[in-house]
Amino acid sequence: MNYEAVIGLEVHVQIKTRSKMFSRVAAGYGHEPNTLTDPVVLALPGVLPVMNRAALDAAIKAGLMLGCEIAPVCKWDRKQYFYPDSPKNYQISQYDQPICLGGAVEIELPGPARNVMGEHRTIPLTRIHLEEDVGKLNHGAGESLIDFNRAGTPLMEIVSEPALRSAEEAFAYLTSLRALMVQGGISDCDMEKGQLRCDANISIRPVGERKLGTKVELKNLNSIAFVRDGIGHEIRRQIAVLERGGTIVQETRDYDGQTGASQSLRSKEMAHDYRYFPDPDLMPVKVDEAWKARLKAECPELPFDRQRRYQTQYQLPYTLTSVLIWDRPLAEFFEAAVAAAGPHKAQAVGNWIINDLLRELGQARIALAEVKVKPGAVAALVELVENGVVLTNAAKEIFVEMFATGDAPAAIAERRGLKVVPTDTDELEQWCRDAIAGNAKALAEFKAGKDSAINAFKGPVMKSAKGRADPKQVDATLRRLLADS
Amino acid sequence: MADAVCFQTIAVLADRLKAGELSAVELMQAVIARTRAVDPMVKAFNTCDEADALAQARASDARRAAGQARGLLDGIPVGLKDVIAVRDQPLTASSRMLADFISPYDATVTQRLKAAGAVLWGRLNLDEFAMGSSTENSAFGPTRNPWDLTRVPGGSSGGSAAALAAGAVTATLGSDTGGSIRQPAALCGVVGLKPSYGLVSRYGLVAYASSLDQIGPFARTVEDAAILLGAIAGHDPLDSTSFRTDIPDYRAVAGAAPRPWRIGIPKEYFGEGLDSEVAEAVQRAIAFYQSVGCEIHEVSLPHTSYCLDTYYIIATAEASSNLARYDGIRYGHRSRQADDIVGLYEKSRAEGFGAEVKRRIILGTYVLSSGYYDAYYLRAQKVRTLIRQDFLQAYGQVDALLTPTSPVPAFKLGEKSDPLAMYLCDIYTIGANLAGLPAISVPCGFTRAGLPVGLQLIGRPFQEADLLAIARSYEQAHDWHRRYPTIR
Numbered sequence: 016m017n018y019e020a021v022i023g024l025e026v027h028v029q030i031k032t033r034s035k036m037f038s039r040v041a042a043g044y045g046h047e048p049n050t051l052t053d054p055v056v057l058a059l060p061g062v063l064p065v066m067n068r069a070a071l072d073a074a075i076k077a078g079l080m081l082g083c084e085i086a087p088v089c090k091w092d093r094k095q096y097f098y099p100d101s102p103k104n105y106q107i108s109q110y111d112q113p114i115c116l117g118g119a120v121e122i123e124l125p126g127p128a129r130n131v132m133g134e135h136r137t138i139p140l141t142r143i144h145l146e147e148d149v150g151k152l153n154h155g156a157g158e159s160l161i162d163f164n165r166a167g168t169p170l171m172e173i174v175s176e177p178a179l180r181s182a183e184e185a186f187a188y189l190t191s192l193r194a195l196m197v198q199g200g201i202s203d204c205d206m207e208k209g210q211l212r213c214d215a216n217i218s219i220r221p222v223g224e225r226k227l228g229t230k231v232e233l234k235n236l237n238s239i240a241f242v243r244d245g246i247g248h249e250i251r252r253q254i255a256v257l258e259r260g261g262t263i264v265q266e267t268r269d270y271d272g273q274t275g276a277s278q279s280l281r282s283k284e285m286a287h288d289y290r291y292f293p294d295p296d297l298m299p300v301k302v303d304e305a306w307k308a309r310l311k312a313e314c315p316e317l318p319f320d321r322q323r324r325y326q327t328q329y330q331l332p333y334t335l336t337s338v339l340i341w342d343r344p345l346a347e348f349f350e351a352a353v354a355a356a357g358p359h360k361a362q363a364v365g366n367w368i369i370n371d372l373l374r375e376l377g378q379a380r381i382a383l384a385e386v387k388v389k390p391g392a393v394a395a396l397v398e399l400v401e402n403g404v405v406l407t408n409a410a411k412e413i414f415v416e417m418f419a420t421g422d423a424p425a426a427i428a429e430r431r432g433l434k435v436v437p438t439d440t441d442e443l444e445q446w447c448r449d450a451i452a453g454n455a456k457a458l459a460e461f462k463a464g465k466d467s468a469i470n471a472f473k474g475p476v477m478k479s480a481k482g483r484a485d486p487k488q489v490d491a492t493l494r495r496l497l498a499d500s
Numbered sequence: 501m502a503d504a505v506c507f508q509t510i511a512v513l514a515d516r517l518k519a520g521e522l523s524a525v526e527l528m529q530a531v532i533a534r535t536r537a538v539d540p541m542v543k544a545f546n547t548c549d550e551a552d553a554l555a556q557a558r559a560s561d562a563r564r565a566a567g568q569a570r571g572l573l574d575g576i577p578v579g580l581k582d583v584i585a586v587r588d589q590p591l592t593a594s595s596r597m598l599a600d601f602i603s604p605y606d607a608t609v610t611q612r613l614k615a616a617g618a619v620l621w622g623r624l625n626l627d628e629f630a631m632g633s634s635t636e637n638s639a640f641g642p643t644r645n646p647w648d649l650t651r652v653p654g655g656s657s658g659g660s661a662a663a664l665a666a667g668a669v670t671a672t673l674g675s676d677t678g679g680s681i682r683q684p685a686a687l688c689g690v691v692g693l694k695p696s697y698g699l700v701s702r703y704g705l706v707a708y709a710s711s712l713d714q715i716g717p718f719a720r721t722v723e724d725a726a727i728l729l730g731a732i733a734g735h736d737p738l739d740s741t742s743f744r745t746d747i748p749d750y751r752a753v754a755g756a757a758p759r760p761w762r763i764g765i766p767k768e769y770f771g772e773g774l775d776s777e778v779a780e781a782v783q784r785a786i787a788f789y790q791s792v793g794c795e796i797h798e799v800s801l802p803h804t805s806y807c808l809d810t811y812y813i814i815a816t817a818e819a820s821s822n823l824a825r826y827d828g829i830r831y832g833h834r835s836r837q838a839d840d841i842v843g844l845y846e847k848s849r850a851e852g853f854g855a856e857v858k859r860r861i862i863l864g865t866y867v868l869s870s871g872y873y874d875a876y877y878l879r880a881q882k883v884r885t886l887i888r889q890d891f892l893q894a895y896g897q898v899d900a901l902l903t904p905t906s907p908v909p910a911f912k913l914g915e916k917s918d919p920l921a922m923y924l925c926d927i928y929t930i931g932a933n934l935a936g937l938p939a940i941s942v943p944c945g946f947t948r949a950g951l952p953v954g955l956q957l958i959g960r961p962f963q964e965a966d967l968l969a970i971a972r973s974y975e976q977a978h979d980w981h982r983r984y985p986t987i988r
Contacts, residue, residue, distance in 0.1 A: 054604065054605045057830055057831075058825040058830070059603070059604070059605070059831070060583075060585070060591055060593065060598065060601065060603070060706040060707075060825075060826075061583070061584075061585045061591070061603075061607060061703070061704040061705050061706045061707065062605075062703070062704070063702060063703050063738060063739050063740065063741075064740070065737065065738060065739075065740050066740065093821055095821055095824065095868075097824065097827065097845055099827075099829050099841065102825065102830060103824065103825045104824035104825055104827055105821055105824055161829070161830075288869055288870040290820075290821075290865065290868040290869060290870070290873075291868075291873075292817060292821070292868050292873070292877060295709075295710035295711035295741075295818055296707075296710050296740060296741065297740050297741075298740050298741060
């Protein structure tokens with residue numbers, strides 16, 4: 016029997032703010048344990064929460080980018096359960112009125128080849144709500160220690176509809192979502208630092224069946240690759256259970272990315288009653304149109320929208336757009352260079368960025384923000400090549416030096432003697448004669464009408480010229496001599 | 501002489517300190533001597549730090565000598581209920597759970613009192629976590645009523661009321677969730693004010709029921725209460741429920757010439773269960789207001805009979821959540837009997853909390869449970885809105901409502917062993933908490949047995965100035981507040 020999977024993802028994204036969700040103490044990662052705490056974070060007797068508006072801004076911005084409906088009022092609820100990582104033994108969260116409702120994430124599935132665009136799908140969202148993160152337990156031999164540095168960090172929970180059908184779709188969904196959050200400045204989404212965490216609800220059903228199967232929740236998927244592998248593993252596990260004539264148990268399973276296996280954490284019978292109720296310490300906050308408009312203005316263009324624009328505006332090929340759009344600073348660098356070079360040179364600019372700039376960045380292990388090369392310099396280099404001032408090979412050398420020094424390409428070309436020099440006509444003519452004389456086969460082919468045979472003479476000429484001859488001049492001289500011979 | 505100083509008002513003491521007739525250290529020494537003499541009988545103090553108080557008094561005298569006195573409260577001993585955080589002092593909530601807890605931070609009201617130069621004196625006893633009406637629920641033993649040591653001082657701020665009535669401090673702060681300032685004020689013969697919800701910051705007040713809790717002053721006179729309120733009121737960025745409003749000079753407005761106020765008498769507050777001597781004292785107060793030209797209107801607050809039920813759903817629901825943090829993990833009592841995490845929670849809380857606290861946590865957990873939320877908590881919130889509307893409607897007709905504070909005068913220790921009987925003590929005070937209104941209890945007489953009786957005035961939201969003025973006009977025509985108990 017053929018089965019299809021039904022997958023919904025719950026993604027937790029830590030919001031990048033200076034201070035915590037409900038207190039003034041700094042938020043951060045990698046500090047000495049329990050240094051990012053204060054009476055509020057530790058839930059000492061008598062303390063009260065005060066909402067961090069920057070975190071609410073970020074959640075609204077995320078919602079606007081994802082096309083969500085923004086709630087007119089931001090309301091807070093207490094989610095109650097006892098656990099040592101939760102200082103108040105309740106978590107301030109949003110229950111019946113999440114800050115964002117609906118919305119969608121556009122995803123691209125893998126294409127038939129790397130250089131061919133894959134199918135796009137739109138995955139609808141259920142909701143996004145804001146809450147506070149919990150602390151971290153460290154279990155040692157005979158003792159458990161708690162680090163509350165993470166406790167109270169602003170956290171968004173982004174819940175998708177059960178609309179994903181495969182591990183690849185889940186992978187594509189997270190790739191899109193992460194890019195949006197990073198490009199919107201909402202989170203750095205570093206999964207190793209726990210800034211993006213994902214739980215998956217997975218069920219399977221026979222193809223054609225409308226009724227949903229029993230769902231299993233998969234937790235601890237702590238890299239995007241593990242999400243794909245873990246979901247793939249779970250789908251295969253469920254199919255195997257059904258094929259054996261077994262039934263799927265509703266449960267929570269823990270996936271271990273290292274071993275590629277999962278094990279049951281708890282079954283549904285232990286489901287919690289969280290006793291949600293509105294937090295009486297926090298007043299609802301009204302979100303008006305002006306507030307939303309201000310944040311809307313800060314939202315960047317979405318990656319796939321950018322891709323469509325590059326395709327229509329610059330006729331850029333997929334091989335270029337599919338690299339540029341996932342990196343907002345890179346795309347902005349590209350656009351600045353195109354603005355300087357002119358739109359008809361967009362592809363040439365794009366090639367320099369994707370090939371040479373990315374290569375140099377990779378070798379230097381630095382971020383784009385730190386590079387010495389400015390977009391205008393890339394435009395100037397393209398200009399030099401197009402105008403025949405330097406040849407492509409020379410330009411590649413120039414780029415490496417531009418990257419290292421930040422100097423203007425024309426200055427480097429001058430300094431390094433890499434400019435095309437108008438060659439002495441007699442000397443060129445002699446090199447051309449030598450080349451023709453040295454390749455009788457090509458001469459015969461050319462005479463027989465095969466025009467491209469002329470290229471066989473150009474290599475030796477260029478070699479004699481040490482690469483600095485003007486290709487147009489070479490071509491013209493060869494044609495004159497060939498016509499005469 | 502020492503004892504006379506101990507019963508003087510802030511207003512008088514401030515003048516004497518200013519005139520140099522008295523130093524803050526002398527005042528504090530007198531208060532310490534009085535406390536040592538009476539507290540072994542009254543037991544209003546959980547702890548007191550004599551060295552610290554004297555150091556504060558010396559600092560006050562030094563400021564004054566340097567011409568930098570900070571106003572009326574500079575050098576005045578003020579006691580705090582042991583649910584208000586003071587940096588480096590115990591914060592026990594009269595619970596075993598917090599018996600060894602020292603607060604590393606100041607409540608906002610504490611900071612404001614320190615800024616005003618007050619000398620903070622003593623951690624005052626209460627019903628554990630402010631749950632109760634007699635101060636018998638304290639883990640450290642009950643406080644006694646200075647007027648009759650066999651009787652309770654009321655609660656939950658019984659220590660704040662009794663210490664003041666006993667002359668062991670010049671003024672105090674308490675907290676009022678369902679009457680916990682006004683009822684002990686009435687039973688101890690002092691003034692007690694619960695401000696409008698949101699007027700005084702709750703930051704640093706150990707939470708019982710967040711949407712009802714409010715810190716307020718106990719004082720010998722309405723004028724003193726006005727002085728203290730002025731020092732602690734006003735918006736606080738650390739409390740999201742604190743209200744942005746201008747704070748008038750409460751002392752000045754309370755002292756202004758009397759006006760022909762319109763006073764409402766809610767008929768539902770004079771029914772069954774009201775002690776006849778209390779009723780008589782309150783009727784005489786009504787007659788007084790009539791005699792000075794105030795209009796008296798009978799009004800109706802039709803949802804009054806739902807107040808108690810509504811309160812015990814909302815307050816316990818919030819309490820069950822607010823008290824979840826006392827788990828023995830980060831601070832507070834940790835059981836030595838547990839061998840796993842669930843056991844640690846269960847045993848720490850079983851050992852750390854007293855019976856009434858447990859009762860309310862269980863009740864609150866129940867009313868928030870899945871399947872019961874709509875029937876209890878949500879319904880109670882709707883009734884709460886109706887109760888508030890009752891009051892606001894009455895204020896179309898009148899400036900304030902006048903009622904008894906407590907249906908009965910101080911009762912004997914152990915007399916009300918049935919929780920429901922105890923809950924009925926708050927029947928007249930709960931409405932103001934549910935509606936978020938300011939309310940004050942003012943001494944209005946004594947029973948034939950010599951027990952104080954209190955009169956409650958309930959005002960419009962954030963109109964504390966009017967409320968204090970109305971109360972002050974009564975006080976100026978009476979001398980109940982000049983009587984002091986003989987403690988024996």
